Amino acid sequence: MKINEVILQSVSKIVVFIILTLALYLFFAGHNAPGGGFIGGLVLASSFVLMLLAFDIETVKKGIPVDFKLVAASGALIVLLSGLGATILGEPFLSQSFAYFDLPFYGEVELTTVTIFETGVALAVVGVVVTIILSISEDV
């Protein structure tokens, strides 16, 4: 018997965007408030999992043609390079800095190097979680 997935599919199409927005919010709230790359990455990954549940793997792979192992690797690469970047400037490994900039339209914005580090963390988390889910589901 074929299960009717219309409701799940149409709801997911909207909910995925809500999840993605939440993920972005958590990600940027990161370094001063609860949130950050790890949690943001997990929420981001959960949106992928929802898509995988609602549709099948082939559809999702066609829509997002990336190898998630490489996503994880590039995340880890960004983390390491952002840590090493400080050493090139003669600071201790993993040093971070921040500054305030006056951007047009947004006003005063705090830009930090820790965001680069967190981007790496988020990518690594998404890559790992989705890879795990995919390899388990392919087994069954």
Place this chain on the structure above:
Amino acid sequence: MNNLIVLPMVLPLLTGVFIVFFKSYIQVQRWGTFILLLVNVGISVIILRQIQIDGIISIDFGGWAAPFGILFVADSFAALLVLTTNIVSAICVLYAMPTIGKRRETFYFYPFVNFLVAGVNGSFLTGDIFNLFVTFEVMLLASYALITLGGTRLQLKESLKYIAINVVSSSLFLIAIAYLYGTLGTLNMAHLSMRIAESGQTPLLTVISLLFLIVFSLKSGLLLYQWLPGSYSTPPTAIAALFGALLTKVGIYALFRTFTLLFYHEQQITHTLIAIMAGVTLIGGCIGAIAYNNIRQIVAYNVVIAVGFILVGLAIMNTTAIEGAIYYLVHDMIVKALLFLLAGTMIYLTKSEKLDEMSGLIRNYPSLGWMFFITVLSLTGIPPLSGFIGKVLLGQGAIVAESYILLLLSFMSGFVVLYSLLRIFMSCFWGETIISEEEETPLSKKVIFPSAILVVLTFALGFGAESIAPYVQDAAYTLTNPSVYINAILPD
């Protein structure tokens, strides 16, 4: 501040991640890993020399000062082990290239080796006990992947035990750290040492120290070695050699660090217990080494004997004995890798692991036979090979401390090592040649070359014992005088 000392951990991580992008370019993976390890050897030599000039080097990550931030600390002991680790892993990688098989290579063998090396180096260099847990986990996760890689039936069976025992010991480790933090309110090792010295090692702290003893004993195979022979004898030779040479040594390092820097006040309790455990390990390892007919098992039990032997040095706890233990530790990393590689090569050539199914190999493969013989001599501690100096110093230390039982046990174990390996030598290399020249598997130079380098190294370490003596003496001095370590990290 010196960023140099994060490189032995960060560079392998970077390379490991980088070569993930080159999944199908095996040559890039192979030589990237090999060149990285050579670079790491160079860096560790620089670190080691700099420590002799400037004293202990440390770096606070992100500029957060100790004891609040996390940090890496390099003293001579750590730097010596990092150097040896990188040399041994480079040679194991060289051996893996022709033997490990294309399937494992494309399934991220080299990235995992890189992560393993990163974890091992990180464990040696960290100066924060929670960070020690983290680097242990990095190493263990890589080892879980390596032990199951390929997924043969036997591997899966043994890896299940290996993972289970390590998950249990890691959670105990975490609990022990939580107790320590709850009692003393810090995790920086120098700060911990200072606070324990101030408050005295109360019974509560001694109990916590015993918990650490259990954890690290599980990791290093001190008394609780029952998981070891099985899991070290199933993976392919190159991986088994990496495990045999490196993994237990990290546990041994952690035992040395915690019981010389932190918990050295109640030696009647803790060090007596270590002495008993080391003694029983020696006996158990000896029984195992004699009992089996399977080459891999005999070799794996030899790892256990070495663990007992090295920890005799910690149990005796005087400068001479610790110097001996450090010499022996470095020697053992090199020679155990050699032993695993040679045993693996024998199995690869004869396609059998049983002693009684091999005979007269010396006629087929003379170079292999002679190398095996040198390894046997080196492990037994015949001068001028590298095992000698460590044994002499350890013996001297034991006599000074009047611990004659440990002395007897550790030297008797030398005879058993000799017997167990000569048994392999006599039954496999002597006797009637059963493989005719047409049938013999050709022994390629690529396979035997890594072992040859290790043979040269064991000679070099034996003859050049004098040249590394200053480093070993400095390492032993730092271990026996915790104030040196504390003053380097917390100057006031």
